[in-house]
Amino acid sequence: MDKHTEMQAVVCHGPKDYRLQRISKPQARPNELVIRIAACGICASDCKCHSGAAMFWGGDNPWVKAPVVPGHEFFGYVVEVGEGAEEHFEVAVGDKVIAEQIVPCAKCRFCKSGKYWMCEVHNIFGFQREVAEGGMAQYMRIPKTAIVHKIPESVSLEDSALVEPMACSIHTVNRGEIQLDDVVVIAGAGTLGLCMVQVAALKTPKKLVVIDMVDERLELAKQFGADVVINPSRDNAREIINGLTDHYxxxxxxxxxxxxxxxxxxxDLIRKLGRFVEFSVFGAETSVDWSIIGDRKELDVRGAHLGPYCYPIAIDLFERGLVTSKGIVTHDFPLDNFAEAFELANSTKSIKVLLKPVV
Known part of the structure; x- marks a missing residue:
């Protein structure tokens, strides 16, 4: 390879086996794009994959198909268009774009019914290389079934890098169907939690409560619209929520x-007939008394997965200044320092860590 046909990339070979390598630069086939990566965030799921969590590597058919370039929180600039790609994606060389993290198959029952985020094949950028590699590289190929959105130049680099988490947050908050008289609790004030706080605040609930173990993150949550913050290491969450809700x-x-x-x-904290929204990717199994969900509280338990139909909303909210990455994006590193970046991302010393490939 020479410098014109190769590029620098982080390559996942297995748990805790990520390497900086020179690999072939992607080329655009018909109805495909190649983008130059401007930034790629390190997600909590990337950290759990890196550490070897069972959901990524367990079983006879592990979800991660290594070797693969990781990264699904990316955006970049179009540098190459395959035949028909400009019309297919309605973009041109030089446009600033983002692709949704899932590459739908366009053939399964979910894709055909418009529920593409639950695609049965479920190729996610950065985990399976059959369709496309991820964004922790200098360049990236966008396949023809990807869902691409343009980002205005007025949206900053840091805000652009946070579009994917913000889209997921919008979908999650929407699943909660927040009403004006609701007391809403968001547990966890990492990147996603802090994005959800901003979106939930736009819904103007009666009270917005955030729970986390890190005081600096709770302070940021207050700046983003939280009415009450709780640190379980010293605060009695049940007592505080009871006081806000007449013990319901x-x-x-x-x-x-x-x-x-x-x-x-x-x-424990939710009332009878409440709405419990689960977003997290867990590194370990969770056991609960399911009679709480049914016999005792008759809860409406809802999952939230990815950010379907929410990328344009996220981009618009950033463009209008109604949400922000300020305070959330705390660090950035070149690809050369990816190991340090992953270590920091997997700690409470950071919130969102970006990789910024240098071309």
Whole structure:
């Protein structure tokens, strides 16, 4: 290879086996794009995949198909268009774009009925290389069934890099069907939780409560619109929620901690007939008393997966200044320092860590 046909990329070979390599630069086939990556965020699921969580590597047919370039929180600039791609995606060379994290098959019952985010094949950028590699590289190929959106140049680099998490947050908050008189609890004030706080605040619930173990994140949550913040290491969450709800419990509980305690806590804090929204990707199994869900509280338990139909909304909210990445994007590194970036991303010393490939 020479410098014109190769590129730098992080390549996942297995749990805790990620390497910086020179690999072939992608080429656009008909109805495909190649983009130059401007930034790629490190997601909590990337950290759990890196550490070897069972949901990624377990069983006879593991979800991750290594070797693969990781990364699904990316955006970039179109540098190459395959035959028909400009019309197919309604973009041109030089456009600033993002592709949704899932590459739908366009053939299964879910894709055909418009529920593409639950695609049966379920190829996600950065985990299976059969369709396309991820964004932790200098360049990336966007296949023809990807869903591409343009980002205005007025949206900053950091905001653009946060479009994927914000889209997921919008979908999750929408699943909670927040009403004006609701007391809403968001558990977890990492990247997704802090994005959800901003979106939930736009819904103007009666009270917006955020729970986290890190005071700096709780302070940021207050800046984003939280009315009450709770640190379970010193605060009695049940007592505080009882005081806000005449001892009934919260109306909506959104779980985005990624740890089992976030689930059991929610089942305790939520009122009868409440709406429990589960977003997290867990690194370990969670056990709960299911009689709480049925016999004791008759809860409406809803999952939230990806950000379907929410990317244009996220981009619009960033463009209008109604949501922000300020305070959430805390660090950025070149690809050369990816190991340090992953270590930091997997700690409470950061919130969102970006990789910024240098071309």
């Amino acid at each position: 419990g919260c109306d909506v509980y959104i779980e985005t901690t990624g740890v089992p305690a976030g689930v059991t806590q929610g089942l």
